[in-house]
Amino acid sequence: xxxxxxxxxxxxxxxxxxxxxxxxxxxxxxxxxxxxxxxxxxxxxxxxxxxxxxxxxxxxxxxxxxxxxxxxxxxxxxxxxxxxxxxxxxxxxxxxxxxxxxxxxxxxxxxxxxxxxxxxxxxxxxxxxxxxxxxxxxxxxxxxxxxxxxxxxxxxxxxxxxxxxxxxxxxxxxxxxx
Amino acid sequence: xxxxxxxxxxxxxxxxxxxxxxxxxxxxxxxxxxxxxxxxxxxxxxxxxxxxxxxxxxxxxxxxxxxxxxxxxxxxxxxxxxxxxxxxxxxxxxxxxxxxxxxxxxxxxxxxxxxxxxxxxxxxxxxxxxxxxxxxxxxxxxxxxxxxxxxxxxxxxxxxxxxxxxxxxxxxxxxxxxxxxxxxxxxxxxxxxxxxxxxxxxxxxxxxxxxxxxxxxxxxxxxxxxxxxxxxxxxxxxxxxxxxxxxxxxxxxxxxxxxxxxxxxxxxxxxxxxxxxxxxxxxxxxxxxxxxxxxxxxxxxxxxxxxxxxxxxxxxxxxxxxxxxxxxxxxxxxxxxxxxxxxxxxxxxxxxxxxxxxxxxxxxxxxxxxxxxxxxxxxxxxxxxxxxxxxxxxxxxxxxxxxxxxxxxxxxxxxxxxxxxxxxxxxxxxxxxxxxx
Numbered sequence: 001x002x003x004x005x006x007x008x009x010x011x012x013x014x015x016x017x018x019x020x021x022x023x024x025x026x027x028x029x030x031x032x033x034x035x036x037x038x039x040x041x042x043x044x045x046x047x048x049x050x051x052x053x054x055x056x057x058x059x060x061x062x063x064x065x066x067x068x069x070x071x072x073x074x075x076x077x078x079x080x081x082x083x084x085x086x087x088x089x090x091x092x093x094x095x096x097x098x099x100x101x102x103x104x105x106x107x108x109x110x111x112x113x114x115x116x117x118x119x120x121x122x123x124x125x126x127x128x129x130x131x132x133x134x135x136x137x138x139x140x141x142x143x144x145x146x147x148x149x150x151x152x153x154x155x156x157x158x159x160x161x162x163x164x165x166x167x168x169x170x171x172x173x174x175x176x177x178x
Numbered sequence: 179x180x181x182x183x184x185x186x187x188x189x190x191x192x193x194x195x196x197x198x199x200x201x202x203x204x205x206x207x208x209x210x211x212x213x214x215x216x217x218x219x220x221x222x223x224x225x226x227x228x229x230x231x232x233x234x235x236x237x238x239x240x241x242x243x244x245x246x247x248x249x250x251x252x253x254x255x256x257x258x259x260x261x262x263x264x265x266x267x268x269x270x271x272x273x274x275x276x277x278x279x280x281x282x283x284x285x286x287x288x289x290x291x292x293x294x295x296x297x298x299x300x301x302x303x304x305x306x307x308x309x310x311x312x313x314x315x316x317x318x319x320x321x322x323x324x325x326x327x328x329x330x331x332x333x334x335x336x337x338x339x340x341x342x343x344x345x346x347x348x349x350x351x352x353x354x355x356x357x358x359x360x361x362x363x364x365x366x367x368x369x370x371x372x373x374x375x376x377x378x379x380x381x382x383x384x385x386x387x388x389x390x391x392x393x394x395x396x397x398x399x400x401x402x403x404x405x406x407x408x409x410x411x412x413x414x415x416x417x418x419x420x421x422x423x424x425x426x427x428x429x430x431x432x433x434x435x436x437x438x439x440x441x442x443x444x445x446x447x448x449x450x451x452x453x454x455x456x457x458x459x460x461x462x463x464x465x466x467x468x469x470x471x472x473x474x475x476x477x478x479x480x481x482x483x484x485x486x487x488x489x490x491x492x493x494x495x496x497x498x499x500x501x502x503x504x505x506x507x508x509x510x511x512x513x514x515x516x517x518x519x520x521x522x523x524x525x526x527x528x529x530x531x532x533x534x535x536x537x538x539x540x541x542x543x544x545x546x547x548x549x550x551x552x553x554x555x556x557x558x559x560x561x562x563x564x565x566x567x568x569x570x571x572x573x574x575x576x577x578x579x580x581x582x583x584x585x586x587x588x589x590x591x592x593x594x595x596x597x598x599x600x601x602x603x604x605x606x607x608x609x610x611x612x613x614x615x
Contacts, residue, residue, distance in 0.1 A: 027455025037430035059237040069463025079202040086200035115229040
């Protein structure tokens, strides 16, 4: 059991690297978009010529900035929680509460990731475009699919790591009792 | 089937149970919203809503202001702008009774004008101001209390992530909320400083006067360190106030100006930029999940008609609208002891905003009062996040208990400020009423 738990720890480390790359890449999108908005405002006031499609591109950038980061935030345990009760529970209960948190998260994110694929594919197949300019919308929906999938995987791997760590801890106790 | 209103109340009860079990707030709200909608609309429609809502909530151009404000604050934090502000403020105020504590408040208020993060402010001034105040034999409780409390000014002084969150949840004009926050935000800082001055006058041991002589030339030269804040405020808030650009664009313009300022100071490195961008994406994702959950939960609440039922119930009571507002503010003080700021906003606003709006209270005034009260929550025990951030920064120099004790006078001032804002709505609503329409 301990060996399996260490395998999941290794997977988590690999995921952390992927998450970091994804987060930085999405940050770079945002950084360039900042220049685009400033150019749009300047163009509008100075030359009466705004950059077409800024709004549509902004919506895609937002999908890249929010969704793919979910897994990285979970891995760093930074998603907002209220721990006032959990912190007062006996220490042996806490890992089980943590697993409950991970299971509920997985239960919510798995269907989102599953249906997120067809959500993105539909947008790609139907060549969905923005309301004002012909900018395809599927990249944002792909970002949503990638983000929700990474998030669901992160929940799953963390849950399995916790589960096997718990089981590994329990084994000596069970042997002693038997 | 259950009565819809009862189902809504049950949804709230289950949500609080899930929160108490330590579930992520965004997930808890989303799960309850999904189950509630499934009961009311059927499983397949609810599932479709669960999949599409997150995308359409997030991929909304109005949302772009949030990551831009976060980037701006991170850039200012990583670029060391807070240090300059503290240096300038201490040159002007350092010789007064409790001068360094007042300088901390003044610098934190100015820092709040370029960053919306209370935690960044607490971390910056914790590292900087506390050692300086200790060097001048300031009372530990005063020095810790002033840093933790002044850090919260960033919530009220625009730009503020909490203002964006409130605006997204309620559709109240972000530009007006931001402009409305200017006077109450700086007024809170001024009230802190007056309180510090008189406390130290009465008990000089709390903050001995500095013996270091600062010439007028040095003081005047230090004004240049305020340039970044002035440039950002003029560019961003001036642009919103005059209607040159929308609040949504203001986020990008403000971020760009801070980037240029930090670039001009030559404090930008590749690693600093990567850290700033990564932190920005993480913080936006974190708040994004909470907003998505709140929106799913909000749809469920709408289906249950609970906000309307609550409005009808409260309207039937013989309590004036301001009385209802005061009761709600008291509820926030209690909630502030168990929840942090974004959590409180997303859980309560979908319920309280329709009620207060329905009672005919001014939306902007209500927004500022709620933002002020949740600002106080950042320092109330036992959750007070600023306190723990400060403790993390200063280590064993000050105990958590001392920080909370040091905060008490600031908490009292915050309540007085809030009372003033409730009693005189003009303080809040005058400036936005003069804005470009």
